[in-house]
Amino acid sequence: MTAPRRIAVVGAGAAGLHTVEALRRAGYDGRLTLVGDEEEPPYDRPPLSKHLLSGQWQPDRLTLRDPRALDELRLDLRLGVRARRLDRRARTVHLADGREVPCDAVVIATGVRPRRLPGAGTPGDGTPGAGTRPAGAHVLRTLADALALRADLCEGLRTGGRLLVVGGGLLGAEAAATAVGLGAEVTWLVSTDTPLAAVLGTETAALLTGLHREHGVRIHRGTATGLLGRDGRATGVRLADGTDLAADTVLMAIGSEPATEWLADSGLGLDGGVVCDARCAAAPGVWAVGDAACWPDPRTGRHRRLEQRTNATEQALHVARNLLAGPDGTTRAYTPVPYLWTDQYGLRVQAFGDPGAADRFEPVDGSPEEHRFAAACVRDGRVVGAVGIASARALRGLRAQVAAHGPWPPALA
Missing domain, CATH: 3.30.390.30 (FAD/NAD-linked reductase, C-terminal dimerisation domain)
Incomplete structure (x- = not known):
């Protein structure tokens, strides 16, 4: 087996963590760098909208590995710093703090970022259209996001505040269910009569929609075009038909986009994610895993991404195996059976x-x-x-x- 001497895994979420673990389990003993833009060590995201938001869990329960387990991986661990650029010719990952990570192979695991409504940007994060986000306007992707939303919900419960959840996907559904369970007054803004039907099918989605209504969630059909605010705080959203929905706290759960801006001049294909072949290779020595990876569906041939927790684990194991096979080794196509779950009521x-x-x-x-x-x-x-x-x-x-x-x-x- 011809293995690269230095591997950099960029993205310290579940996909990145499982990649470095799989490499070590397979016997890789070279230099292994794990880069993450959050200060926290790798943690699990699915509980953010449920157990953490409800207050049933505290942040330490989300941690995927304790410090001793991370130490045993013998990582060059770089947390709290963004990857700024990938120079494939020089085989170097440039970081936002000015440091460089030389590497013979790179695994891209930078995941996705949440979309925001106009008027709800975050200053300095490098996203297009970023601006000042008013208080009370939230997204839900990181631990910090979840804690900020929970604090706003708790304050709202003391003052009779209203939560508006914008977006009819699983994240919005879970957050709405959690918030109404806490006693919040919740409106869920969706774009279809039966939210979640595109994910779970009409019958299952209708069951869950009925449960939301039974538990007091107000379901409103419409499309938000922008965030409303006054005196630096969100006051609701404006809809495409010109009407306004008032709220004291707004959660924008309107989907996500791959966090690939740092790869803009890398020469990699970036069409709806990091474009890979069937083995999850984006280029010689460059691989992608998790939410940002886009590879051909073995049945249709069309490229797809999966924003699913199980996929993060399975794809990481697959890429680690293919990476260590070397250019002359036997590599395999990635052919998962997509799996997801959601907890509501x-x-x-x-x-x-x-x-x-x-x-x-x-x-x-x-x-x-x-x-x-x-x-x-x-x-x-x-x-x-x-x-x-x-x-x-x-x-x-x-x-x-x-x-x-x-x-x-x-x-x-």
């Missing part, structure tokens, strides 16, 4: 594949009415996804059908 919803692409919902156990089911999600007679609640065994049984894009019913095979 005491229910854990799990999904494989792409339930939102289905045109048929075929329960194999339980029913949505029972809040316990597993179902195949079928399109054109083929299983494109599976979704379930409190029926883990039956759902796992459908995973192979999702992976194989198998026929439905299976007897047609």
Whole structure:
């Protein structure tokens, strides 16, 4: 095995951490640098919108590895500093503090940044259109984001404040469920009649939408065009139809974009993420993992990204193996079965594949009415996804059908 002497992993989230761990487990004993723009050591992001926001967990419970475990990885650990530029010819990562990291191979794991409404930029972060963000206007990506939102929610509970969640995806849904559980007055601004249908399928999304309403969340359909504010504080949002929605605290959960601006002059393909081949290689000696990686779907051939926690782990393991195989070794294409979960109102919803692409919902156990089911999600007679609640065994049984894009019913095979 011909391995590079120096490897730099840029991005110290779950994908970056699992990459360096996989490299060490595989026997790599060269210089290994891990760069992260947050001061905190690697931590888990999914609990931010649930356990941490609710106050059930404190920040230390999110830490993925204790200091001793990180020490055992023998890392050149650079936290609290951004990567500014990748010079592929000189094989160097330039950092914002002026230092340089020489490397023979680079793994890009810089993830994504949250989108913001006009009038809600963050000064000095390098994002297009950045400006002064008014108090009470939040995004939810980092530990600092979650703690700031929690503080605002707690203050609002004392003063009768109103939370407006903008965005109908999983992050917005989880934050709305958590906040209303704390006793907040919550309005959820969505763009479709059944939010989450594109992710979980119509039937499961309708179940969750109904639960939000039952728990007191006001669901408003519309499109926000900008943030409203007065005296340095957010007061709501303006909608495309010209109406205003008032609020004391606004959470912008309107999607994200790959954090790849530092690669602008690297010569890498940056079309909706770091463009990779099927092995997750972006160029000789350059690889990408996690939320920022964009690689060809083995079924459609179209490039895709997955912003899923499980993908961060699986792709990191795959890239570490391919990287250490060397230019003359045997490398493999990355062919995951996408998996996600969400916790809302005491229910854990799990999904494989792409339930939102289905045109048929075929329960194999339980029913949505029972809040316990597993179902195949079928399109054109083929299983494109599976979704379930409190029926883990039956759902796992459908995973192979999702992976194989198998026929439905299976007897047609």
